[in-house]
Amino acid sequence: MFDLKRAPSYPKTQCFDSRLSDFEYSPTEPPIIQSEQELQTDADYLYSVALYRDCSKVLKTICKEYPGNKQARSELTRTIFRLLEQQRGTYNFKSLYAEVATRPTPQLDHATYVGSVEVRDSSGKDRGLFTTSPVKAGDLLVCEKAFSYGYSKYQSGTNIMLREATIKKLTEYPNLIPMFSSVYHGSYEPILAVDGGPFVDQKLVDRVIKLNSFGGSLTSLASHTSKSSGHSSGIWILAASINHSCTANCRRSFIGDMQIIRACRDMPPDTELFWPYTRSLAQDHDYEATQQELQEYGFVCACELCEDAKATGSKTAKRREMLRVELSAAFATGGQRGAFDCGKVDTARVERTLNLLANTYSSTAVEVPRTGMWDPYLALTRMYVVLGRSHEAISSTLKVFEMLGFEIRGAQIPAIGSGMVIVEKWGLVVDYLVECWMILWTAYAALGDLERAEIARNFAIVTYGIVVGEDQTFEETYGSNGRICVLQRMLWSKQ
Numbered sequence: 001m002f003d004l005k006r007a008p009s010y011p012k013t014q015c016f017d018s019r020l021s022d023f024e025y026s027p028t029e030p031p032i033i034q035s036e037q038e039l040q041t042d043a044d045y046l047y048s049v050a051l052y053r054d055c056s057k058v059l060k061t062i063c064k065e066y067p068g069n070k071q072a073r074s075e076l077t078r079t080i081f082r083l084l085e086q087q088r089g090t091y092n093f094k095s096l097y098a099e100v101a102t103r104p105t106p107q108l109d110h111a112t113y114v115g116s117v118e119v120r121d122s123s124g125k126d127r128g129l130f131t132t133s134p135v136k137a138g139d140l141l142v143c144e145k146a147f148s149y150g151y152s153k154y155q156s157g158t159n160i161m162l163r164e165a166t167i168k169k170l171t172e173y174p175n176l177i178p179m180f181s182s183v184y185h186g187s188y189e190p191i192l193a194v195d196g197g198p199f200v201d202q203k204l205v206d207r208v209i210k211l212n213s214f215g216g217s218l219t220s221l222a223s224h225t226s227k228s229s230g231h232s233s234g235i236w237i238l239a240a241s242i243n244h245s246c247t248a249n250c251r252r253s254f255i256g257d258m259q260i261i262r263a264c265r266d267m268p269p270d271t272e273l274f275w276p277y278t279r280s281l282a283q284d285h286d287y288e289a290t291q292q293e294l295q296e297y298g299f300v301c302a303c304e305l306c307e308d309a310k311a312t313g314s315k316t317a318k319r320r321e322m323l324r325v326e327l328s329a330a331f332a333t334g335g336q337r338g339a340f341d342c343g344k345v346d347t348a349r350v351e352r353t354l355n356l357l358a359n360t361y362s363s364t365a366v367e368v369p370r371t372g373m374w375d376p377y378l379a380l381t382r383m384y385v386v387l388g389r390s391h392e393a394i395s396s397t398l399k400v401f402e403m404l405g406f407e408i409r410g411a412q413i414p415a416i417g418s419g420m421v422i423v424e425k426w427g428l429v430v431d432y433l434v435e436c437w438m439i440l441w442t443a444y445a446a447l448g449d450l451e452r453a454e455i456a457r458n459f460a461i462v463t464y465g466i467v468v469g470e471d472q473t474f475e476e477t478y479g480s481n482g483r484i485c486v487l488q489r490m491l492w493s494k495q
């Protein structure tokens with residue numbers, strides 16, 4: 001029988017490592033007759049420490065012994081939903097958004113799911129997160145509830161809230177201090193106990209927050225659709241074990257205090273997961289600036305982007321810079337970097353400059369993604385969409401994918417071979433790739449190629465899932481727009 005006195009003080013929120021054998025029922029212990037109230041107390045506690053299977057057993061007993069207890073029946077349903085989330089990663093993401101909208105501090109009542117991944121020692125680093133079985137691009141790897149979390153409608157103040165929430169939690173549940181101190185905190189030597197008792201080291205809290213907190217929009221859907229949603233920041237212990245690379249193979253997104261991690265390429269088992277701690281992808285990769293930002297983490301990034309940027313001479317870097325200015329001028333935006341417009345565009349000049357820019361690279365884009373070249377191709381694509389030029393829109397969209405390191409077969413116009421579009425290799429994933437797949441979907445449809453249109457639509461949904469965290473809202477965000485365009489045999493555009 002569950003013994004509350006044996007239970008360590010434990011947070012009243014779900015934690016990713018909830019498999020505490022202390023809470024298991026033992027068949028050898030003699031049965032004790034418990035009152036309805038005692039059973040309810042047990043159920044509440046088991047729910048609060050995320051032991052949903054045990055909780056459901058207690059609630060089933062209440063339902064059987066006390067059939068008039070309607071509350072226990074509804075709590076049993078809720079607990080079974082948590083169990084499905086925890087064990088299978090089955091979430092009703094729309095209900096998560098509904099909770100976010102109604103809770104003033106968006107800390108949700110949902111379980112943490114840990115899929116085919118585990119923490120292992122990583123060469124040269126403390127630890128890392130690895131796949132344990134083959135995964136496909138878009139697969140859900142983790143959906144983790146925050147250890148601590150801060151939210152504000154305004155852009156500032158969330159780090160102070162996060163600090164307060166973290167200290168409060170560690171003070172209330174000191175048995176969590178060892179787990180918290182296992183998160184990377186640089187060279188700082190934390191104080192974990194004073195006079196034989198647990199101690200909440202505020203400097204450790206500050207170091208962990210500085211090096212491991214994630215901040216951003218309340219939901220990734222809001223940021224994807226450019227809607228304002230306030231600002232949040234939090235600590236996710238399992239996600240904090242993921243090491244840095246400028247070339248990510250997984251991607252994080254958020255719904256309130258739930259962090260969703262999906263694979264953004266196909267991976268075999270035993271692959272270490274990486275994502276970037278720094279840098280935007282809408283510019284040429286800057287080796288010095290990247291290493292500078294990573295200094296406090298105590299390592300030098302040697303990913304293909306960094307190695308390539310390091311090997312690029314200053315003369316080439318200057319030439320690229322000059323060609324980017326020329327591109328901006330050709331897009332008639334007054335030379336502002338990274339901001340291209342499809343207004344008055346000199347197409348021939350743009351294409352010519354892009355070719356000159358391409359000649360400054362010695363590797364192919366599949367070998368080393370060209371982070372300074374995908375956005376002008378996207379601008380060019382949008383221009384072809386506005387002009388209704390399907391062939392050019394397809395070619396230009398495929399260049400966006402190529403520049404980001406994708407290898408896609410069977411997508412060219414006219415079709416060669418089976419008519420199947422196959423992503424041989426996934427590249428760097430940016431939010432705009434949903435738009436790119438949407439353009440391919442509707443461009444193929446406009447050309448009467450419905451088979452490839454459907455494949456492109458499916459890739460749009462997978463990519464949407466990767467960048468937003470779920471694909472259950474795809475239809476509301478993009479689907480109807482796309483279908484109208486397909487029916488009318490026209491290219492998709494945001495207007």
Ligand SMILES: [Zn+2]
Pocket residue numbers: 245246247290301302303304305306307
């Ligand atoms: Zn790098």
